[in-house]
Amino acid sequence: MVIPLLLDALRFGTTETRTNAAATLFTLSALDSNKSPIGKSGGLKPLIDLLEEGHSLAMKDVASAIFNLCIQHENKARAMMDGAVRVLLNKTKNRVHVDELLPILAMLSSNQKAVEEMEDLGAVSCLLTLIKENKLCPNKKTGLKKRRTKNMVVVVVEVVAGCEGGGGDGVRAFLEREEYGDSVDIDGFDIDYGNQVLTVKFGSLGTYVLNKQTPNRQIWMSSPVSGPSRFDWDRTAEGWIYRRTKAKLLETLENEIEQLCGEPIKLS
Numbered sequence: 001m002v003i004p005l006l007l008d009a010l011r012f013g014t015t016e017t018r019t020n021a022a023a024t025l026f027t028l029s030a031l032d033s034n035k036s037p038i039g040k041s042g043g044l045k046p047l048i049d050l051l052e053e054g055h056s057l058a059m060k061d062v063a064s065a066i067f068n069l070c071i072q073h074e075n076k077a078r079a080m081m082d083g084a085v086r087v088l089l090n091k092t093k094n095r096v097h098v099d100e101l102l103p104i105l106a107m108l109s110s111n112q113k114a115v116e117e118m119e120d121l122g123a124v125s126c127l128l129t130l131i132k133e134n135k136l137c138p139n140k141k142t143g144l145k146k147r148r149t150k151n152m153v154v155v156v157v158e159v160v161a162g163c164e165g166g167g168g169d170g171v172r173a174f175l176e177r178e179e180y181g182d183s184v185d186i187d188g189f190d191i192d193y194g195n196q197v198l199t200v201k202f203g204s205l206g207t208y209v210l211n212k213q214t215p216n217r218q219i220w221m222s223s224p225v226s227g228p229s230r231f232d233w234d235r236t237a238e239g240w241i242y243r244r245t246k247a248k249l250l251e252t253l254e255n256e257i258e259q260l261c262g263e264p265i266k267l268s
Contacts, residue, residue, distance in 0.1 A: 003028070003041050010046040018050055019058040026061040029068035039075040045082040052087045054096065063100035070107050080114040089121050098130070099148055102155070109155045118155065124193055127152045205260050208253070219249060225256040 006028075009021040025043065028034045038044075044066065051062045066084065069075045085108060088101050105123075108114040118124075131152050188203030198210040206224025213220060217233045219240055231240035231249045240249035258264045 022058045023061040026065040029065045035072040044079050048082050048084050059097050067104050076111045085117045093126050105155050
């Protein structure tokens with residue numbers, strides 16, 4: 001009986017009542033036994049609505065409750081159907097409670113329909129911008145910056161990959177190691193992703209371009225060291241393989257980048 005009463009308060013109460021109801025739902029949602037009843041009772045929609053309205057006192061409890069509920073697979077689908085992806089991305093684009101909302105986006109990115117919606121709403125370009133901002137922010141604690149970056153990388157990888165063999169491993173490897181450019185003091189080091197093309201600039205040393213070919217399950221690479229090549233997804237090896245030489249994509253990149261920059265990098 002408690003859950004329906006809380007949801008009524010969340011839907012129809014005053015701002016203070018809704019804020020208190022969200023806090024109580026956050027507490028209840030921490031218990032696995034409550035996740036399914038809250039989800040089946042339609043609890044995600046009023047939480048998402050309150051999140052969209054942006055009442056400052058309720059934001060953290062609302063975000064935490066949605067996160068707890070979406071740990072359950074069925075609730076991820078419910079959250080996506082109730083408009084969570086659009087609301088979360090809009091708040092993130094506006095730099096509102098980013099650290100609370102990114103873990104929810106990361107969790108939802110395991111849902112294929114949510115991933116498709118993220119791609120339609122421009123999640124990749126938004127999060128790549130945030131990754132660069134996060135790297136440059138001097139006031140963020142190191143642990144918080146790493147958690148934020150990790151969550152953004154998870155979302156970007158899932159959106160870029162889209163399906164098995166979609167190219168996410170290469171993107172993940174580079175995004176998580178954008179600080180490599182600083183460690184080897186490369187002027188002009190930059191990473192960009194758009195229209196299924198990943199571009200990694202090593203300043204005057206050259207530029208890598210990795211182009212995802214989803215229908216063919218291939219990655220086409222243009223390298224300043226080895227030139228053009230095409231890598232196919234190999235289920236047995238669970239990696240991208242250049243069939244002429246049997247070389248793996250990430251190992252090839254590791255060897256070539258070390259050759260270019262004189263500093264080892266671990267991508268695989």
